[in-house]
Amino acid sequence: MALKRSDRSYLASFMVMDVMAKAAELEEMNRSIMHLEVGQPSTGAPKAASDAIVAALSNPASHGYTLSTGMTPLRRGIARHYKRWYDLDIDPERVMVTVGSSMGFAMAFLTCFDAGERIAMTNPGYSAYRNLMKSVGLECVDVPARSAQNWVPRLEDLEALSPRPDGLILASPSNPTGVVLKPEELAAIAKWCDANGVRLISDEIYHGITFGVDHSCALETSSSAIVVNSFSKYFSMTGHRVGWMIVPEDLVDPLDRLTQNCVISVPTLSQIAATAAITDEHALSELAGHVDRYRINRDILLDHLPAKFLGNVAPAEGAFYIYADTSAISNDSVILADRLLNEANVATTPGADFDTEEGHLAIRLSFAGASEEMKQAAENITAWVRNNT
Numbered sequence: 011m012a013l014k015r016s017d018r019s020y021l022a023s024f025m026v027m028d029v030m031a032k033a034a035e036l037e038e039m040n041r042s043i044m045h046l047e048v049g050q051p052s053t054g055a056p057k058a059a060s061d062a063i064v065a066a067l068s069n070p071a072s073h074g075y076t077l078s079t080g081m082t083p084l085r086r087g088i089a090r091h092y093k094r095w096y097d098l099d100i101d102p103e104r105v106m107v108t109v110g111s112s113m114g115f116a117m118a119f120l121t122c123f124d125a126g127e128r129i130a131m132t133n134p135g136y137s138a139y140r141n142l143m144k145s146v147g148l149e150c151v152d153v154p155a156r157s158a159q160n161w162v163p164r165l166e167d168l169e170a171l172s173p174r175p176d177g178l179i180l181a182s183p184s185n186p187t188g189v190v191l192k193p194e195e196l197a198a199i200a201k202w203c204d205a206n207g208v209r210l211i212s213d214e215i216y217h218g219i220t221f222g223v224d225h226s227c228a229l230e231t232s233s234s235a236i237v238v239n240s241f242s243k244y245f246s247m248t249g250h251r252v253g254w255m256i257v258p259e260d261l262v263d264p265l266d267r268l269t270q271n272c273v274i275s276v277p278t279l280s281q282i283a284a285t286a287a288i289t290d291e292h293a294l295s296e297l298a299g300h301v302d303r304y305r306i307n308r309d310i311l312l313d314h315l316p317a318k319f320l321g322n323v324a325p326a327e328g329a330f331y332i333y334a335d336t337s338a339i340s341n342d343s344v345i346l347a348d349r350l351l352n353e354a355n356v357a358t359t360p361g362a363d364f365d366t367e368e369g370h371l372a373i374r375l376s377f378a379g380a381s382e383e384m385k386q387a388a389e390n391i392t393a394w395v396r397n398n399t
């Protein structure tokens with residue numbers, strides 16, 4: 011007799027992963043697919059990070075555990091990064107190294123909230139927040155951040171939530187819209203959270219990838235916020251699975267214990283690579299070159315895709331996404347993404363992955379890849395729209 015599964019194990023899948031799997035099947039049949047589905051840089055880790063791994067290989071300590079909070083040089087390097095980028099003095103003791111930012115969210119949820127509590131997130135927003143909340147027994151509450159709200163969550167919509175949520179998780183720059191909150195917008199939200207006893211979790215994983223707009227850190231305004239970040243995006247190291255959190259002092263000890271019990275420590279060679287990436291000055295200029303490429307890629311897509319496909323597109327000011335309003339073309343983004351893959355050889359992500367109500371009318375394009383790939387994708391989508399709509 012089959013034994014029961016927990017209700018929390020019934021999670022929605024990441025649609026982008028389903029698209030990736032279908033794209034891989036087509037590639038096995040020798041089809042050449044443009045990858046605009048996954049949010050992952052096509053570049054590798056900075057040279058200093060790869061060199062650091064090679065140099066560390068012969069040291070037995072590089073193959074062992076580290077402290078659960080993370081290696082001291084890495085925690086110090088991350089703390090210094092806050093001085094360099096935001097002029098903030100962060101005590102390295104408040105830095106917790108995590109397995110990607112993904113583990114940071116799970117840790118933050120488990121440490122800050124009890125089962126049944128309510129956490130707000132934007133709609134559209136990063137769907138893993140919603141799924142993770144379900145898996146740890148939290149209730150997800152939506153705050154609209156669509157074109158009607160200028161793509162940013164409004165204080166009046168947060169005020170209107172009843173009962174008041176216990177937490178708010180927010181990403182700026184946003185995935186999927188690429189919208190960046192103005193420093194005063196983030197500050198106003200952080201102040202509202204502080205004043206109302208709402209724990210702010212600020213997902214700053216796309217910091218560093220902005221195009222001519224200012225972005226700020228939640229810690230510039232709030233001392234109770236948790237900031238989550240990662241080496242995946244700006245640092246171009248998705249596969250190393252290293253992220254971090256900056257947390258208020260009283261959360262360091264509970265998070266340390268949770269990490270000890272869940273993963274013991276973050277992979278050591280990856281921490282060594284991350285330390286080099288965040289401390290080496292050449293690495294930063296290498297990474298700035300990637301951001302220049304993302305901007306070029308964004309412009310290729312915005313300049314060459316048909317207006318009918320882009321629709322009322324969100325301003326792609328940061329991260330590496332275009333959130334196209336495809337309502338003039340299709341009312342089912344899953345079918346549209348499938349057709350673009352099969353008929354135009356372009357892998358994209360259905361908006362339904364990010365917006366539970368209106369995502370059927372949008373498609374997310376990632377421009378983290380090579381510029382040639384963007385040009386070809388724009389050509390293929392343009393021809394497809396011409397022939398099919």
Ligand SMILES: Cc1ncc(COP(=O)(O)O)c(C=O)c1O
Pocket residue numbers: 049109110111112113136181184185213215239240241242248252253
């Ligand atoms: C907004 C956002 N947060 C977090 C993540 C997770 O990244 P990682 O676990 O690689 O740090 C992603 C990945 O795409 C993301 O888009």
